[in-house]
Amino acid sequence: MGENAELLQCAALLHDIGYSPLIASTGFHPLDGARYLRDVEHADPRICNLVAHHTCAIIEAEERSLDRELSAEFQLEGPALVEALTYCDTTTTPDGEVTTVEERINEIFGRYGPGDIVTRSIQRATPHLIAASQSVLKKLEDQPK
Template sequence: MGLTEWAYKLSEEMLSEPLPRRWGHSLGVAERARSLSPILSADAELLEAAAVLHDVGYSPAIATTGFHPLDGARFLRKRGADERVTRLVAHHSCALLEAEERGLQEDLAAEFELERPALVDALIFCDMTTTPDGTQTTATARLNEIVERYGPDTIVGRFIQRAAPEIHAAVGRVDQRLKGVSASAQPM
């Protein structure tokens, strides 16, 4: 079984029944990841696997700390997942900032190294341009939706507001890379 096939199967097993909306979001994020294959080359499969697994830590079967990037990454490591996928899940969408809000920054940083910046940006792009239902959106709309859903003064609300500049920057960097590929594919 290939990496992405394994990732889809595991994500579906952990999310589809207990959290069908989260499963729909994960499928949408994975679809966005596939759309980035022109700028990812050899890492396209890796990103798609991380994308479909990025929220696996929400599964009630494995949620222990209440911080889904850490719970998901620990679970994936125990399941023998590719270490790069595990690191992307651990650090997806500026997770270090949320870990700081939760008092878990040292745990996250000590247990999981950061993946290379271009892949971190790509996963931020995929997650932050996908609605909770799995459809495409803008980063601004997604950030506003998160603040509205959780409230501005909650842990998640505070974190996402702090992370917004980096999220917008990451989405911008990915957009630029995509435009570069599109421009080079234009006939002369």
């Protein structure tokens, strides 16, 4: 990731901060987390953008009718950063273990159950999540050893 490595690491560590009950306001954690980082922590705007849009958040935002707010307040960062963060999120279990994107998606479906807004959003996002993972894995393979 070159000069973006630290930015990606920060975003990866902070991406789910919006789940904290201390800062949740809308109940949609990408937006709550990004707003907190922007308004309280005055974080780098690129970190806020990455947190806001992590792992195809715009799809769940549409399901929650929060997509206009999300897009108006936070820009989409470049595709390499976005897919790298998606890869990090979707190849790590909630306990921090390494997994595959397919197993992670199944874990989310099992945790939320059919009909849940998260399950529905991840179902819509699945092709994008798999494509992001494949793209990053290809880049990793193509790196000089």
